[in-house]
Amino acid sequence: MNNSKYEAVLFDLDGTLLDTALDLGKATSHVLSLYGLPPISDETARTHASDGMRALLRSGIPESEHHKYDFEAMRLQFLPYYHEHIADRTRYFDGTAELITALKRHGIPYAVVTSKPDRLACRVLGKFPELADIGVIVGCDTLPVSKPNPEPLFYACRKLNVTPEKCLYVGDHIRDIEAGRNAGMKTALALWGYIKDKSNPQAFGADYIAEDFKQLAQIIGVEI
Structure with missing residues (x-):
């Protein structure tokens, strides 16, 4: 049962779901x-x-x-x-698999909206069991525009049949936070990702800052 305040959770890929x-x-x-x-x-x-x-x-x-x-x-x-060589050394971040499993358990839809080309995103996600069945993957070439344009996020929401304003977008780049904001979504900064300067994460302007997947789970409203 979905007791989260979000209809769905959208994720960036590189530096957010997977350590690529x-x-x-x-x-x-x-x-x-x-x-x-x-x-x-x-x-x-x-x-x-x-x-x-x-x-x-x-x-x-x-x-x-x-x-x-x-x-x-x-x-x-x-x-x-x-x-x-897309998954020679690519790994889950600590908590990736557990959070995805929790979203499934609670019936919370999720999708990936990435700056990776669609074909490569599908290929790398397919290498990881908990991520291989993600049904909605929006790459940088899925549409004529890419992040921080909000349209890729809107597209994912249409595929999931959810309302953007009731979704959370999680990413590790300022482009992700801007895209989520442009789409009217709540945003969470993945502090474990590839952030050049972690000394002032507030500067990204995200609604939430998650230090790890356990904290992200609390933001979403699930337990891992």
Whole structure:
């Protein structure tokens, strides 16, 4: 029975539901190696993972040399490698599986709205049993627009047949909080995610700040 104040919970993916940074970093380092450039560190991967592929690639090249590289061509080299190695080192965050199980137990619908391409989002989620049956996955290429535009969140709500104003959106990037706000949703900042500066989480403007999945569960109104 759903006793939560929310009709549904929407999640970002990278840095929110799954710790994907090390595989994203590995794919980045692979592409950089094709150009004779050194690999990026795991820490650099975590710092830039929520900013997208181009940001990861740029992180491995001095800014003064960015003009020398075709980042769209590099992105196209990134994609097939990452597709094949998408879950080599990707892991649940502590509490991911338990929260999803609790949402199912309480009959609370949930969806993923991510900046990852739809095909890659479906592939990585399919590698994890508790996430493999998520029926609504909205990627950055599902619609002509992406976060922080609210339309991907509206689209997910239409698929779930829920009201945006009665939903919670959870993410680790300012883009996520802005998207949720633009959609009229309540928002929760995933403090365990890839946040560059965690010293002032209030600056994101989220309605809630969750330090871990246990605290997020309390915000939602379920127990894990």
